[in-house]
Amino acid sequence: MSEFRVALTFDAEHPDRPAAFSNADRLLDELDRLDVSGTFFVQGRWAEAFPATARRIVDGGHLVGNHSHYHARMPLLTADGLATDVADAEGAIREHLGVDPRPWFRCPFGSAADHPVVVERLTALGYREVGWHIDPQDWEPTNSPEGVVRAVVDGALARGDGTVVLDHTWPDQTVVAIPIIVGRLRDAGATLVRLDALPELPGPGRVAAPQVVGNR
């Protein structure tokens, strides 16, 4: 049977919508229980605010990337502003998680998709911008857990080996959806892996997000 690897990735950041305070910890509990390793793109200010939870990402064996410090739209920053923001996040991640997030970077809102200058600047700072194949819009308050499950499972089955999934650590529906997603994907023969186990990753040239609202 051919390989079917799926990488669950989570943006760990301050919510911009109402969400239960404990969701990131509950999500980490579920991943532990299911023995799943994933990838977390950590916002620097979130790591500063929740250092104990942030540390659990490393203790759980997950891969850590950088999701900026202030969660600003990278194309709006000057070169110096971008470098400062990225370095601030990197410093917070080193301090609170004890790891170097390089080379993994994900732009807030996926906003590097159409901005090669941002990608160039990130590259100069030692980063590789990583996108996704499947966006279940788990942050959308009207999206049900079952909607998130369907989008991820159907999308991964359609795309096959090497699928990268975008999720977030804070939405209520994500915490409910993840165990169901893991069960269904494993039933379909999938292995859940970190991004560094995949030979090819979706880069900034991926299909751009259809709208600019939302918390990616």
Ligand SMILES: [Zn+2]
């Ligand atoms: Zn984000």
